[in-house]
Amino acid sequence: MARVVLDRVTKKFGEVAAVNDVSLTVFDREFLVLVGPSGCGKSTILRLVAGLEDVSSGEIRVGDGLVNDVAPKDRDIAMVFQNYALYPHMSVFDNLAFSLKLRRVPKQQIRQRVQQTAATLGLEGLLERKPKQLSGGQRQRVALGRAIVREPQVFLMDEPLSNLDAQLRVQTRAELIKLHRRLEATVIYVTHDQVEAMTMGSRIAVMRDGVLQQMDTPTGLYDRPANMFVAGFIGSPSMNFLSGRLERHNGSLQVTAGDLVLDLPPERAAGADSANTQEVVVGVRPEDVQPAASLVPNGHRPINASVDVVEHMGNEKFVYLSLANASLVARIDVSCPASAGENLPVVVDAGKIHLFHPATEEAIF
Amino acid sequence: MIAGRRLDTLRSNLLLTVVCLVWVVPLVWALGTSVRAPGEPVGTGFLWLPGRPSLANFAEAWSAAPFVTYYLNTIVICGGILAVQLFTITLAGYAFARVPFPGRELLFSLFILQLMLPLTVLAVPNFLTMRDLHLINTKLAIMLPYMASGFGVFLMRQAFRSVPLELEEAGRLDGCQWWQVLWHVYLPLTRPALVAFGLVSVTFHWNDFLWPLLVTNTPNARPLTVGLASFALAGENGAQFPLIMAGTLLVMAPLLLGFFLFQRQFVSSFIRSGIR
Numbered sequence A: 001m002a003r004v005v006l007d008r009v010t011k012k013f014g015e016v017a018a019v020n021d022v023s024l025t026v027f028d029r030e031f032l033v034l035v036g037p038s039g040c041g042k043s044t045i046l047r048l049v050a051g052l053e054d055v056s057s058g059e060i061r062v063g064d065g066l067v068n069d070v071a072p073k074d075r076d077i078a079m080v081f082q083n084y085a086l087y088p089h090m091s092v093f094d095n096l097a098f099s100l101k102l103r104r105v106p107k108q109q110i111r112q113r114v115q116q117t118a119a120t121l122g123l124e125g126l127l128e129r130k131p132k133q134l135s136g137g138q139r140q141r142v143a144l145g146r147a148i149v150r151e152p153q154v155f156l157m158d159e160p161l162s163n164l165d166a167q168l169r170v171q172t173r174a175e176l177i178k179l180h181r182r183l184e185a186t187v188i189y190v191t192h193d194q195v196e197a198m199t200m201g202s203r204i205a206v207m208r209d210g211v212l213q214q215m216d217t218p219t220g221l222y223d224r225p226a227n228m229f230v231a232g233f234i235g236s237p238s239m240n241f242l243s244g245r246l247e248r249h250n251g252s253l254q255v256t257a258g259d260l261v262l263d264l265p266p267e268r269a270a271g272a273d274s275a276n277t278q279e280v281v282v283g284v285r286p287e288d289v290q291p292a293a294s295l296v297p298n299g300h301r302p303i304n305a306s307v308d309v310v311e312h313m314g315n316e317k318f319v320y321l322s323l324a325n326a327s328l329v330a331r332i333d334v335s336c337p338a339s340a341g342e343n344l345p346v347v348v349d350a351g352k353i354h355l356f357h358p359a360t361e362e363a364i365f
Numbered sequence B: 001m002i003a004g005r006r007l008d009t010l011r012s013n014l015l016l017t018v019v020c021l022v023w024v025v026p027l028v029w030a031l032g033t034s035v036r037a038p039g040e041p042v043g044t045g046f047l048w049l050p051g052r053p054s055l056a057n058f059a060e061a062w063s064a065a066p067f068v069t070y071y072l073n074t075i076v077i078c079g080g081i082l083a084v085q086l087f088t089i090t091l092a093g094y095a096f097a098r099v100p101f102p103g104r105e106l107l108f109s110l111f112i113l114q115l116m117l118p119l120t121v122l123a124v125p126n127f128l129t130m131r132d133l134h135l136i137n138t139k140l141a142i143m144l145p146y147m148a149s150g151f152g153v154f155l156m157r158q159a160f161r162s163v164p165l166e167l168e169e170a171g172r173l174d175g176c177q178w179w180q181v182l183w184h185v186y187l188p189l190t191r192p193a194l195v196a197f198g199l200v201s202v203t204f205h206w207n208d209f210l211w212p213l214l215v216t217n218t219p220n221a222r223p224l225t226v227g228l229a230s231f232a233l234a235g236e237n238g239a240q241f242p243l244i245m246a247g248t249l250l251v252m253a254p255l256l257l258g259f260f261l262f263q264r265q266f267v268s269s270f271i272r273s274g275i276r
Helices: A042-050 A092-102 A107-121 A136-148 A166-183 A194-200 A218-223 A228-233 A266-274 B002-034 B056-064 B067-098 B104-116 B119-132 B139-146 B150-161 B165-174 B178-189 B191-207 B210-215 B224-233 B241-273
Strands: A004-013 A016-026 A031-035 A057-062 A077-080 A154-158 A186-191 A203-208 A211-216 A240-249 A252-257 A260-263 A279-284 A289-291 A306-312 A316-322 A327-333 A346-348 A354-356
Touching: A004 A042, A016 A042, A016 A057, A016 A211, A031 A042, A031 A194, A042 A057, A042 A077, A042 A154, A042 A186, A077 A136, A077 B165, A092 A107, A092 A136, A092 B165, A107 A136, A136 A166, A166 A194, A186 A194, A194 A218, A203 A218, A203 A228, A211 A218, A211 A228, A228 A240, A228 A279, A228 A354, A240 A260, A240 A327, A252 A266, A252 A279, A289 A327, B002 B241, B056 B241, B067 B104, B067 B139, B067 B150, B067 B178, B067 B191, B067 B224, B104 B150, B119 B139, B119 B210, B139 B210, B150 B191, B165 B178, B178 B191, B191 B224, B191 B241, B210 B224, B224 B241
Parallel strands: A031 A186, A031 A203, A077 A154, A154 A186
Antiparallel strands: A004 A016, A004 A057, A203 A211, A240 A252, A240 A279, A252 A260, A279 A354, A289 A346, A306 A316, A316 A327
């Protein structure tokens, strides 16, 4: 196995930079997830690492070697495509064996490795079938098997679960995590689904418009987003954003956003001071907005809100609230009474809010 | 509702029968005439079937002209053209479909343009080229102008473009060189197009007359069609229709037989490759 390094990689299609000056390191045996909205350049990065596209500038290293000018077949990389790309005219066995045949692996060994891979993925009974005789989930496993059978240094996966139905997707997600642990492989996994990213990645790289926004562990991204884009993209429902002001009041620093007035704890006030701005964007996770009754710490002033919509999730509910001149989403316990049209006083946990610079959208803290 | 559908079926069946008759009548007449006994004039008796059927005309036609040489020539010519064509149209079709290079679309348009040129227009320049190459009266002279095919390149380009690009990419990651991708991925998936092209090509060159006539002047290099024509013109006392029909059927027989044997595959190939 091996690590993968991108060093100031740029890929332009005409004038458009699909990938813009991206540097990142995928550690040996790491499961790195590239996530972002469609068109953010995440798939292009995967294709650059695979060698299906050439970089416009920058360097890509796999293991210890520079691979910029190495043909895809010599990079020792396997890729799982979104639509699986199984060879329709070959049986499952031949699909799995194809790469080994091309590498002139002895027949006996091919048979053995294909059967071993088929056993790992539960494909034993399907080896003689053609891809069109398989279900979506089975095709997905064959595509995975085609990658595994080669025992490559690095696996690239391009939204491999997006063509599966919701239930199968969750199941396969867990199987992929187990498989990664067993294979001890380096995996770069592309998805636009932040839930997939959060559940699978050892680390996550968030992309937007070809630019790497932040790369961190799932909790790191969630707790310390680097900017408003990452803050809004990671987490569901999304973080609430309110425009507000920083003001000094009786010696302590206050954030005001409409009706919402929060005293910043002293340890956070220092960070806010250094930002050198009065205008801020306040970010509040839905779970940090709670009904006033359930949380009465000192210094928290309840604010009046009216309930617009309530979404029941079973174990919790999402409440969409209207404030005087803003709106908020709250994630509250299912036992809390809240129904549309009613008033619901809420408090916001000042210790957990995020502040962003309104112009640069970068996090102040 | 059902009655209407039945009427539709009836109507289309009627139409098909008429069209079918138009195609079949000459064949039936040729067959009927060819088995007329040598002494029996065409105008006598029943027009379609002779009084005393006989295969004597076939025997006479076969021995009157060097049909064995003609057959061999035609097979070599058709086979040779097809073999080279399959090679050139596959490579060119792949390049036009999947290899980006400057001027690709322009060059492809020029290839398409070739489809619009009637072959007879090129007969004279082609003839002069063959003369300069000292190839007159050789089978190679008949084959050479056809070894690249605008139609074939067009057909294969379309067929290759219908293969998902991911399959090529998967192949390249699996360890293929470009020609291995072509061989292992593209060609198996575009076989219907290749078969359809092969049929069109063989039929065309089996029946081609003008060009082989222009560049040959002895039976050594002549294909069946030219041989048949000179055989038909050789008669001293007017047209010997029974004899000519026997010769004609001898020329057509392999194509007819092939078509009857592989009819189903042919039709499905044409449908799958989009040629009708």
